[in-house]
Amino acid sequence: EEEKVGEEKPEVLSPEELEKLKEEVDERKKLISTLRGKPWPMRKKLLTLRESHEFVEKYEGALGKGKSRKLYAYKVMMLKKWMKFQRDFENFKTACVPWEMKIKEIESKYVSYLFLLYPCTVLLVLPGCLLFFNLAEKALMGRPYGSMPRKTVPRADEANAMDFAVLWDFGGYAQYSVLFYGYYNSQRAIGWLKFRMPLSYFLVGVGTVAYSYMVVIRTMARNANEDGGGDNNSFNFSWKMFTSWDYLIGNPETADNKFASITTSFKEAILEEQESRKDDNIHLTRFLRVLANFLVLCCLAGSGYLIYFVVRRSQKFALEGLESHSWWERNEVNMVMSLLGMFCPMLFDVISALENYHPRIALQWQLGRIFALFLGNLYTFIIALMDEINLKREEEEVLKLNMTIWEASLYNGTLGANSTAPPITVHPADIPRGPCWETMVGQEFVRLIVSDTMTTYITLLIGDFLRAVLVRFLNYCWCWDLEAGFPSYSEFDVSGNVLGLIFNQGMIWMGAFYAPCLPALNVLRLHVSMYLQCWAVMCCNVPQERVFKASGSNNFYMAMLLVILFLSTLPAIYTIVTIPPSFDCGPFSGKSRMFDVIQETLESDFPAWFGKVFSYASNPGLVLPFLLLMVLAIYYLQSTSKSYKQANLELKKKLQTVSRTINKVLTLIQYLLYSLCGTCTDIVCPPESTPCKGGEHRAHQGKSDHQIPPSATSPPAPRGHRIPGPLPGNQWQPAPSVQRVPNSQRH
């Protein structure tokens, strides 16, 4: 690009020239910002960059003439500073990614598994931080101002409040701590900051759920975009060819595995393409599949019933007092759930051998069944929990009745009902406490998660580490080769682990409202898990034989996460909306429904007209048409996208026809040129000079045949074109098996 404004002095410029100059400077700036995306060698990029910088600097000053000069210069400087800031921030962000080096190390040995961990950590850390921050505030403000009774351990429990066994069960001091719902008091405004405890508790709870939804859906949308919407083509073979090599592999063992797996996948794909859809014995296969599904259903029903039975039993134990039972009986529910989660998937694996599906489809069925298992178990657990909640609420009624009697007994009937008396100081620990069902729910969830974590760690240690140790050392004195044969080293099961992460997240979402510290605890647990798994993976596991690309089903896992999010927030929302809160514990105590806090806030803290507006907006007469409008919008967008897809297909067909026509025309022209050149040789061009032919062998031969023999080995290249392919004279012959058609230069 030549510099249009040469040596002219800036003052001489007319407005149009100024405008043109400005445009050019902008263009140069755009060029600079897109330089890194250009596939040029570095030398060329450097030269262009320096040139453009010079140009911009030289003329930028000139542009700022006149009144707007100062503003323009200022704008330019701010822009520069902003770009520098952005660059530094990018550098900082990459430095901050936790465990980046470790992840790279693992990724070189295994396939990129930890793609999911990153959004998960974001998902978990953020709400964790949010809640943690809020808690800290509450804890700090709550202590001096809060009502003491709900924060102190009742007298009866004081004796064993510090016992480890009790603490492990999250009873005792743990029960009356920040961890659980019951700690927070319900005073409307606390301290000099007028911190609205109940309102903030409610909003934080709802806010974290909304934020989680947003993050998951945004990730899904981004993944869907990357997939590229247009056509529904799945370029199976081409993708296998061009994208199956993972450039992160740096380990020869993994590379060999990868080669083998690529070959198998090619052969499989070819076979699949070739073999006929009809397979023999379709009735037997169908029968076996139905049988397998029936067995799986039986398993699921069985496990659901088992959990229900166990929860019932534990309620009975609780009524009789927990101390009289063994450790197993006290922790039965959690252990049973964890054990089921461990063994049932193996059972499903065995059953699926009956079905004889393609491995990819079998994997999807397996994942679906595990999903159903976990969901079924969780929901049975919740239903059983509901029963307990109802029990506790009945207890509460009884207690409320007794409270009045107890209060009366304090005054010992010395005073009449209407007289005022100096309040008798009672130690907070002596006040009878209502059974707090919300804390009970929180406790159950925390216990569940702790036992789940323990089971995972123990399985990891035994299943992976111990197994590796046994295989390595027993191999010397065993009859068959332990490493290649039966036990061998355990493989790193990507899909199983990802599923585990997702379900863990689901449980957190369920329990977070009643045990506010749960996300923070989970962050801790994830950190420990990460280190443990990293160590296990590097020392005891071998890479999977089929190198499974988890990112291929990126949106599948995200979709599952979304479903789990929805299903886990459902019980919490149900309890918030239907069950009245306990009368003496938690931030909503005393209200008839938990969401009344919003009503209260609207009435007292906001001006009157706001409340009116809000009540109009939440009128069903307004909400229903709005919903209808959204449904219509969805329908409209769907039909537009369908029509775009259609247009895409049409264009593709057109492209094919057009290029075929062009091809034909070009080959025709080539043929004509050759024949022209041939006659030209005879008539116009003497043999010594070779203007018409560019072929080397002509030049070498000098005086030779005047005619281009049709069977010459290399065609003389016509001016400027290079035609790799059979001779023009041969093009009307049937093409060889690998469809080579003489093509003209594309670029």
Add this chain to the structure above:
Amino acid sequence: MGTTASQLRKDLLSEYQELTFLTKQEIILAHKRFSELLSKEDRNIPTPRVPMEKVLSLPELKSNPFRKRICHVFSTSDMKDGSLTFEDFLDLLSAFSDSATLEIKSHYAFRIFDFDDDGTLDGGDLEKLVNCLTGETDDTRLTTEEMRQLISNILEESDIDKDGTVNLSEFQHVISRSPDFVRSVQM
């Protein structure tokens, strides 16, 4: 205007930052690793070149079936011997980095797969590509019949204008639809 013996000049560093997808730390790390590959005499010449064999000894490239092609594509040497200067090395790392765009990655991937450097992927290129991917040992290779079938399937899928070769735009079209590509082409 190459790099001096041990330190990267600040102005060059900021220019490299602007021209590649690498962060400052990554460029400095790259410089360190590049210097390690240089022999002692080469360290003091203005634009040192690392011969291809040394580059291929890097752990990231060692197990890669396309390592020779990668060196050839990024090399700016007149002798076409695959040797790399530091700037070529940076180009390589930038194209394979996490933040590189799909266009850059697909452009370079296309050039890497184009074994005969003629600007299109024809049957010969595809065959060499498959052989690279299936490893060198005999039991992992495909038979001629399978090879033929595979290549015809690929051309059927990707060759939109049906000229028997896959050109850059067709390649980019196929790749942009692939969910795996951006993640797999990384180092």
